[in-house]
Amino acid sequence: MNILETHNLTKRFGGLVAVNNVSMHVQEGDVVGLIGPNGAGKTTLINAISGLNPPTSGKVIMFGRDTTGKAPEKMCRLGLSRTFQIPRPFPKMSALESVMTAAIFGNRPGKVQDPVALSREMLAFVEFPLPESTISEQLNTVQLKRLDLARALASHPKLLFLDELASGLSEGELNDLMKIIRKISRKGISILMIEHIMQLIMQVCNRLVCIQFGTKIAEGTTEEVANDPVVAKAYLGSSGE
Amino acid sequence: MEIANTAPQAGGLSGLLEKVCFTPAGLVGLAVLIVLPLIPPFNQEYLVRWLVQAAFIAALSVAFDFTAGYINIVNFGFCAIMGLGAYTSAILGLRTGLSPWVGIWTGAVTAAALGFVIGLITLRLRGIFAACLAWFFGLALMGLATKMVWLTRGPLGLRAPRLFETSSNVPYYYVILAMLLATYLVTRLLVKTKMGLAFQAIGQNMEAARTSGVNPVYYRIVNFTLSCALAGWLGGFYAHYYGILTPDMMHTSKTVEVLAVAYIGGRGSLWGGAVIAFPFIFAMELVRSSLSSLPGLNLIIYGLLLILVMIYYSGGFAEFYNQHFRKKEARA
Numbered sequence: 001m002n003i004l005e006t007h008n009l010t011k012r013f014g015g016l017v018a019v020n021n022v023s024m025h026v027q028e029g030d031v032v033g034l035i036g037p038n039g040a041g042k043t044t045l046i047n048a049i050s051g052l053n054p055p056t057s058g059k060v061i062m063f064g065r066d067t068t069g070k071a072p073e074k075m076c077r078l079g080l081s082r083t084f085q086i087p088r089p090f091p092k093m094s095a096l097e098s099v100m101t102a103a104i105f106g107n108r109p110g111k112v113q114d115p116v117a118l119s120r121e122m123l124a125f126v127e128f129p130l131p132e133s134t135i136s137e138q139l140n141t142v143q144l145k146r147l148d149l150a151r152a153l154a155s156h157p158k159l160l161f162l163d164e165l166a167s168g169l170s171e172g173e174l175n176d177l178m179k180i181i182r183k184i185s186r187k188g189i190s191i192l193m194i195e196h197i198m199q200l201i202m203q204v205c206n207r208l209v210c211i212q213f214g215t216k217i218a219e220g221t222t223e224e225v226a227n228d229p230v231v232a233k234a235y236l237g238s239s240g241e
Numbered sequence: 242m243e244i245a246n247t248a249p250q251a252g253g254l255s256g257l258l259e260k261v262c263f264t265p266a267g268l269v270g271l272a273v274l275i276v277l278p279l280i281p282p283f284n285q286e287y288l289v290r291w292l293v294q295a296a297f298i299a300a301l302s303v304a305f306d307f308t309a310g311y312i313n314i315v316n317f318g319f320c321a322i323m324g325l326g327a328y329t330s331a332i333l334g335l336r337t338g339l340s341p342w343v344g345i346w347t348g349a350v351t352a353a354a355l356g357f358v359i360g361l362i363t364l365r366l367r368g369i370f371a372a373c374l375a376w377f378f379g380l381a382l383m384g385l386a387t388k389m390v391w392l393t394r395g396p397l398g399l400r401a402p403r404l405f406e407t408s409s410n411v412p413y414y415y416v417i418l419a420m421l422l423a424t425y426l427v428t429r430l431l432v433k434t435k436m437g438l439a440f441q442a443i444g445q446n447m448e449a450a451r452t453s454g455v456n457p458v459y460y461r462i463v464n465f466t467l468s469c470a471l472a473g474w475l476g477g478f479y480a481h482y483y484g485i486l487t488p489d490m491m492h493t494s495k496t497v498e499v500l501a502v503a504y505i506g507g508r509g510s511l512w513g514g515a516v517i518a519f520p521f522i523f524a525m526e527l528v529r530s531s532l533s534s535l536p537g538l539n540l541i542i543y544g545l546l547l548i549l550v551m552i553y554y555s556g557g558f559a560e561f562y563n564q565h566f567r568k569k570e571a572r573a
Contacts (some may be wrong), residue, residue: 076454090445101442106454
């Protein structure tokens with residue numbers, strides 16, 4: 001079953017077409033990698049889907065209903081969560097409070113009996129290395145990304161967008177992250193992740209979507225897309241240029 | 242900043258204090274404020290007058306901080322909205338003979354209605370743009386108060402009935418002290434609930450807040466409306482204490498005075514401004530009365546103090562106090 005479908009999704013900023021006619025889907029249980037060169041429109045695409053920056057035209061079908069242009073806070077309660085490329089914590093809140101925000105407001109009323117316990121559970125799940133009372137503005141990027149992930153998980157998503165979670169990580173941190181992503185997937189959460197690190201993509205994604213200049217150029221299983229000459233050309237440039 | 246349900250539950254006396262939002266030091270401070278007008282030299286009328294003024298600014302700064310320190314919108318029209326409450330109460334008192342004790346509540350309702358409208362209009366705007374829009378509302382209000390002479394008597398000044406028949410300032414002091422306490426308790430109790438978490442979330446990071454499921458429309462309007470209602474309510478006191486209203490009271494520089502007190506006291510602390518207002522207003526009055534040949538000097542001092550606070554203690558007096566005088570686990 002498709003948990004997410006986009007139909008001819010287009011996002012224009014004035015004369016610039018950042019996302020052009022993209023149709024793609026994510027099936028339940030998928031870990032889909034969204035790849036493409038820098039500036040291809042990957043983040044714009046997930047912003048358009050998640051409602052932060054609604055699409056100019058096209059349709060988004062999520063969890064079997066039309067969610068095109070719905071406000072992000074409504075999508076969150078339907079079961080969509082996301083992390084940010086540049087992690088965006090609540091700078092003056094403690095780690096626990098940051099996660100509690102999603103635990104309290106991101107779930108349907110009455111679903112979470114004890115938001116504090118849930119938040120602690122999520123911090124433990126992402127292996128947050130510091131005390132829960134640490135104020136967010138004192139965290140480094142790696143810690144912020146863990147915290148952002150815990151926050152995204154606290155609203156019980158069915159679908160999770162990860163925006164370059166692995167950039168800037170060391171080898172060891174990358175392995176940890178891989179384990180965490182597998183753990184999330186095993187919980188039954190479908191994942192759409194923007195990623196550049198091929199090692200991670202090849203190991204955790206079962207399908208890939210590749211976009212370039214806002215247009216989808218390939219979609220399929222990880223092997224198919226990774227071996228697609230068009231994709232290789234998009235990344236490396238053709239020998240003729 | 243911790244909210245109630247994450248703080249360890251303390252039993253006994255400190256648990257009770259926690260419930261009423263006071264630390265032992267805060268309670269001592271309150272007790273001092275209660276007895277202050279009875280002990281020399283503070284029992285002199287002109288000093289009690291300063292005390293009233295300080296308590297008034299303190300209450301305004303708490304209501305101001307509820308918006309600036311939590312949802313991160315600096316309401317530059319704050320004192321204009323306070324003035325709207327003041328004029329409403331005064332005009333109703335003059336035209337219909339409404340008792341000032343009822344009037345200050347009508348001031349609160351009018352100010353709340355305007356706060357609701359401003360909140361609604363600024364919804365799509367971020368930080369500085371919302372601040373500017375609120376400021377323009379303030380300027381427009383002041384313009385109206387100046388030009389609608391048939392209603393407000395403009396710069397000639399509108400006389401308002403006073404709360405008490407006496408010339409003593411002491412009863413007024415206790416009224417405004419109670420209003421300060423009520424303002425603090427209402428805002429404090431609200432930010433301790435999950436609503437406070439939502440305020441902070443949308444103030445600190447709108448995108449993350451929305452993707453975490455916080456509805457910014459609702460919480461922003463609630464916050465703005467309440468903050469303005471409190472301003473209008475306090476404005477009613479202003480009208481019936483000073484007994485005369487001029488459009489000057491709505492001027493942006495009055496808002497800056499409240500802002501200075503709130504920021505020097507500590508953004509997002511609520512209590513910081515209330516504490517700092519007393520020594521601050523006294524110091525300013527001393528400057529004003531002893532250096533009367535240099536008018537406007539107090540504004541320069543505000544500016545310098547604000548710059549120093551921004552550079553060295555962006556959390557203001559509250560941060561300074563928490564760092565040096567409070568045990569880590571006891572932070573509220």
